[in-house]
Amino acid sequence: MLLNIVRAAYRFPMHFTELSTLSGTATVSVGGTLTLPFATLNGGNSTFSAAPTGTLTDSPTFNMAVLETQEFYKGMLAPISQAQLATYVEEGLQRELVFALAFGEVLYQPATAAPTVSIENNFTD
Numbered sequence: 001m002l003l004n005i006v007r008a009a010y011r012f013p014m015h016f017t018e019l020s021t022l023s024g025t026a027t028v029s030v031g032g033t034l035t036l037p038f039a040t041l042n043g044g045n046s047t048f049s050a051a052p053t054g055t056l057t058d059s060p061t062f063n064m065a066v067l068e069t070q071e072f073y074k075g076m077l078a079p080i081s082q083a084q085l086a087t088y089v090e091e092g093l094q095r096e097l098v099f100a101l102a103f104g105e106v107l108y109q110p111a112t113a114a115p116t117v118s119i120e121n122n123f124t125d
Helices: 002-009 070-077 082-090 095-102
Strands: 017-035 049-066 105-108 117-120
Touching: 082 095
Parallel strands: none
Antiparallel strands: 017 049, 105 117
């Protein structure tokens, strides 16, 4: 989402994806080898050895889907209702942040006969 904010600030096209599938398998195996003397012949040395082994294998897989459907963009470009803005403010988001992200331009008329004044929400010089 942060990358899309930066892309939008420079008027580059935004790119949206979703994580459609996340799956994986994990395998644990433990084993070992143990060698014991069966018989000692002619005063030879007895042999004893132990070799424990263990492996852990993890293989996650995921699929990313690009959200470039007409329905997605219609929903993204639809205007935000006043109820949605009120919900964002009631949830604790700063009022200035919500309004800065929601409004592109404010038109007002200071008096009945006065011309309409336009204030554009533009953070560039």
